[in-house]
Amino acid sequence: MTTAQSLTRKKRMDLPAALLTGATTVLRPIAAEDLPVLQRWDDDPEISALMGQKYLEVNIRDWFHSLPTDRTCRAWAITNQGGRLIGELELAQLNWRNGTVELRICIGEKDCWNHGYGTDAVRIAVRLAFEGLGLRAVYLRVFVANRRAIHVYRRIGFRAEAMLQPSRRRNDPSPVLLMNLTQERWHRLQAQSAS
Numbered sequence: 001m002t003t004a005q006s007l008t009r010k011k012r013m014d015l016p017a018a019l020l021t022g023a024t025t026v027l028r029p030i031a032a033e034d035l036p037v038l039q040r041w042d043d044d045p046e047i048s049a050l051m052g053q054k055y056l057e058v059n060i061r062d063w064f065h066s067l068p069t070d071r072t073c074r075a076w077a078i079t080n081q082g083g084r085l086i087g088e089l090e091l092a093q094l095n096w097r098n099g100t101v102e103l104r105i106c107i108g109e110k111d112c113w114n115h116g117y118g119t120d121a122v123r124i125a126v127r128l129a130f131e132g133l134g135l136r137a138v139y140l141r142v143f144v145a146n147r148r149a150i151h152v153y154r155r156i157g158f159r160a161e162a163m164l165q166p167s168r169r170r171n172d173p174s175p176v177l178l179m180n181l182t183q184e185r186w187h188r189l190q191a192q193s194a195s
């Protein structure tokens with residue numbers, strides 16, 4: 001039986017606070033009061049050019065209310081250590097059988113870009129996926145033009161696996177890079193950085 005299979009549903013829901021805390025950021029549950037802020041980020045043209053507009057297709061309140069029962073998606077607010085809401089992070093398309101999940105991150109407060117928060121939050125999410133949820137691999141999709149995001153993902157250990165053509169339906173601005181990080185590689189990188 002794999003680690004993922006051995007975790008009970010309850011354990012999957014109750015992640016220890018230590019796993020949700022990084023060096024400069026904290027992941028906490030999204031609250032109803034956060035939704036106007038998440039909507040503002042989604043409506044921001046500079047941000048939507050980098051990651052599309054999620055709440056065009058799905059109503060933000062419906063999405064929020066579906067979270068507690070959605071076994072395929074976990075979402076958190078990202079705060080700095082002072083508790084300021086600065087972003088949102090999702091582990092979506094959770095596939096327990098294959099042990100895979102898709103990462104999606106947005107540091108929505110632009111004055112917080114390039115301060116290390118994104119790197120820290122992605123690190124927390126990867127650790128959560130592997131140590132908390134017992135998954136096998138984390139993947140993500142990023143526009144090739146999003147050099148900052150790619151720099152962050154590579155630094156953490158993600159590797160480019162494929163280049164996807166832009167979707168005309170979503171009006172993608174550039175091809176999409178599919179990146180992947182396996183648990184095995186992540187553990188190897190952790191061991192290397194500790195030695």
Ligand SMILES: CC(C)(COP(=O)(O)OP(=O)(O)OC[C@H]1O[C@@H](n2cnc3c(N)ncnc32)[C@H](O)[C@@H]1OP(=O)(O)O)[C@@H](O)C(=O)NCCC(=O)NCCS
Pocket residue numbers: 047050051105106107108112113114115116117118119120141142143146147148149151152
């Ligand atoms: C992408 C994102 C998560 C990164 O988070 P962040 O907190 O800004 O990133 P960090 O500060 O941790 O790291 C940024 C790194 O990129 C580098 N960088 C910035 N602009 C860059 C560019 N144009 N090309 C290459 N590297 C760049 C910075 O120098 C920094 O690297 P360094 O620490 O080695 O100096 C965040 O900027 C964000 O959410 N942006 C808007 C939405 C988005 O793009 N989401 C990702 C969709 S896949």
